[in-house]
Amino acid sequence: MGAVRRPRRIPAASRATAAVAVAALAALLALGGCARGGAQPAGSGTAAPGPAGPRLGADLPATPPQAPGFEVAGLPGQLTPPGPSSPPLRLTIPSIGVTTRLLRLGLEADGSMQVPVAFDRAGWFAKGPTPGQVGPAVIAGHVDSRTGPAVFYRLRELRAGDTVQVERADGTRLRFVVEDARRYPKTSFPTAAVFGPAPWAALRLVTCGGDFDRSARSYRDNLVVFAHLAGVSR
Amino acid sequence: MEELLVRRRRIATLAAALAVCVLAVPTIARAQARQQGRAMVRVAHFSPDASYVDVYMVSLNRKQLFPNVFYKSVSSYWAVSAGAFTYEVRPAGATPESDPVIQVKGSLQAGKAYTVVAVGPKERLQGVLLRDDMTPPAAGMAKVRFLDAALNLPPVDIALSGGRVLSSGVDFPKPTRYAQLASGSYQVQARRAGGRSVLVDGKVAVRPGTVTSVALLGGAGKPRELFAFGDAAGSRAAPSGGIRTGAGGTATSSSPPAAPVPLAPVRPAPAALAGGGLLTLLALCVAAAVARRLRFSA
Numbered sequence: 001m002g003a004v005r006r007p008r009r010i011p012a013a014s015r016a017t018a019a020v021a022v023a024a025l026a027a028l029l030a031l032g033g034c035a036r037g038g039a040q041p042a043g044s045g046t047a048a049p050g051p052a053g054p055r056l057g058a059d060l061p062a063t064p065p066q067a068p069g070f071e072v073a074g075l076p077g078q079l080t081p082p083g084p085s086s087p088p089l090r091l092t093i094p095s096i097g098v099t100t101r102l103l104r105l106g107l108e109a110d111g112s113m114q115v116p117v118a119f120d121r122a123g124w125f126a127k128g129p130t131p132g133q134v135g136p137a138v139i140a141g142h143v144d145s146r147t148g149p150a151v152f153y154r155l156r157e158l159r160a161g162d163t164v165q166v167e168r169a170d171g172t173r174l175r176f177v178v179e180d181a182r183r184y185p186k187t188s189f190p191t192a193a194v195f196g197p198a199p200w201a202a203l204r205l206v207t208c209g210g211d212f213d214r215s216a217r218s219y220r221d222n223l224v225v226f227a228h229l230a231g232v233s234r
Numbered sequence: 235m236e237e238l239l240v241r242r243r244r245i246a247t248l249a250a251a252l253a254v255c256v257l258a259v260p261t262i263a264r265a266q267a268r269q270q271g272r273a274m275v276r277v278a279h280f281s282p283d284a285s286y287v288d289v290y291m292v293s294l295n296r297k298q299l300f301p302n303v304f305y306k307s308v309s310s311y312w313a314v315s316a317g318a319f320t321y322e323v324r325p326a327g328a329t330p331e332s333d334p335v336i337q338v339k340g341s342l343q344a345g346k347a348y349t350v351v352a353v354g355p356k357e358r359l360q361g362v363l364l365r366d367d368m369t370p371p372a373a374g375m376a377k378v379r380f381l382d383a384a385l386n387l388p389p390v391d392i393a394l395s396g397g398r399v400l401s402s403g404v405d406f407p408k409p410t411r412y413a414q415l416a417s418g419s420y421q422v423q424a425r426r427a428g429g430r431s432v433l434v435d436g437k438v439a440v441r442p443g444t445v446t447s448v449a450l451l452g453g454a455g456k457p458r459e460l461f462a463f464g465d466a467a468g469s470r471a472a473p474s475g476g477i478r479t480g481a482g483g484t485a486t487s488s489s490p491p492a493a494p495v496p497l498a499p500v501r502p503a504p505a506a507l508a509g510g511g512l513l514t515l516l517a518l519c520v521a522a523a524v525a526r527r528l529r530f531s532a
Binding site: 053055057059060061062063064065067069070072108111112113119125127129133134135138140142143144147148149150152153184185186191192195196197198199200206207208209211221222 | 274276283288297299301304309324328335368465466468469470475476477478480481482485
């Protein structure tokens with residue numbers, strides 16, 4: 001799917017594409033790849049070259065212009081679109097040696113988020129999107145138990161560019177890339193940034209950090225790793 | 235004001251300059267955040283008779299060309315450095331040196347999302363910069379806004395068939411504010427402003443936690459219709475407060491309490507930015523998926 005969506009396919013489009021391809025090839029052969037003055041839409045029938053170059057309202061697509069320095073976006077076949085909904089089963093983070101099956105998490109009676117009952121497992125917040133859907137999928141895991149490190153103990157080591165993998169029930173394997181990692185006091189947890197609307201398939205990994213408040217038996221901060229979808233395979 | 239018209243470019247530039255002055259004052263921390271900040275942007279083509287166009291988008295860190303953009307196309311979002319940008323539209327296949335038919339210059343704020351839309355008849359094409367509000371709706375609700383991009387449509391009121399008026403006096407080419415709706419499926423009518431006659435109607439379905447835009451389209455031989463496209467999706471419900479993910483077993487002995495905190499904002503993410511390719515990929519995927527998911531019929 002290209003960047004630019006064509007909701008309604010023009011019947012002539014595929015024929016036009018072929019015509020354009022042929023015309024483009026012919027132009028390349030004829031001009032040896034030199035710059036074109038102004039590619040007339042192919043197959044426009046009115047062979048009147050005239051002074052008019054490309055004009056608005058042409059019925060057919062034109063050969064993309066030579067625009068050095070520009071990334072050309074929107075060509076078909078560039079990407080894999082995010083998949084439909086499917087719950088995640090397993091999380092793997094090679095750079096910090098994490099591999100865990102995922103539990104399903106919801107809300108506690110007091111409105112806070114459930115956390116995994118097992119210290120060696122992470123869990124996915126099931127009231128949010130599944131990883132790979134548009135929106136923020138949230139996965140939480142403990143930093144430590146009462147006796148030692150837990151599944152997300154080394155989450156603090158993640159850096160921008162690191163890879164996070166998620167396997168889903170439908171057999172898809174998703175690759176996410178870390179953008180950022182930040183620590184926030186729990187008293188001012190960024191609920192909107194973590195759980196709120198996102199325009200693409202995003203992933204947030206959450207654990208604890210900062211000082212441990214012995215009286216409250218709780219860490220004062222949360223560590224949040226922000227990542228986005230970078231690839232889908234089966 | 236949510237939109238800048240190309241004809242008000244100078245005002246826009248002045249405003250941008252003013253904004254820069256105002257923003258230049260705050261704390262160093264904020265300045266740093268801004269330097270590292272990214273904005274999200276996408277493009278859309280709603281001119282019914284301009285047919286294929288090439289869209290050029292130049293931001294501080296990226297130069298992108300979308301060739302052969304067609305009517306009713308909406309790209310996905312992609313991430314760019316916050317700051318100045320230029321949007322230009324040329325007839326499909328025109329050389330990049332030729333005069334653009336639309337040029338919009340503006341400034342993108344870090345952490346904000348934008349849609350740049352081409353609207354109007356081909357002789358009077360214009361670019362509109364929309365600010366997309368991705369703050370979460372209330373629990374169980376969705377956010378929807380409308381954009382009048384139809385030609386020759388008088389000002390309209392946007393109403394649900396049950397009677398609730400979401401927005402009145404909507405006129406080309408301005409977007410409404412986002413309204414909150416309970417999730418569900420709605421018959422939506424665009425009625426002549428202040429009157430009862432229905433000029434355009436259609437169905438819009440929204441899920442909790444999502445943000446949706448709906449454009450009124452048509453004219454120049456194209457049918458009038460409501461065209462919904464997703465802006466963003468969030469969780470159906472969000473927990474309150476922090477998340478209790480630690481029991482303290484590593485808090486004392488081995489590592490000092492205030493221990494390794496390498497986690498101020500991680501480096502400006504060169505990989506992520508240079509890997510803008512990835513973000514583009516990502517962005518590219520999304521709109522299609524989002525829009526596809528929205529059930530919608532005129």
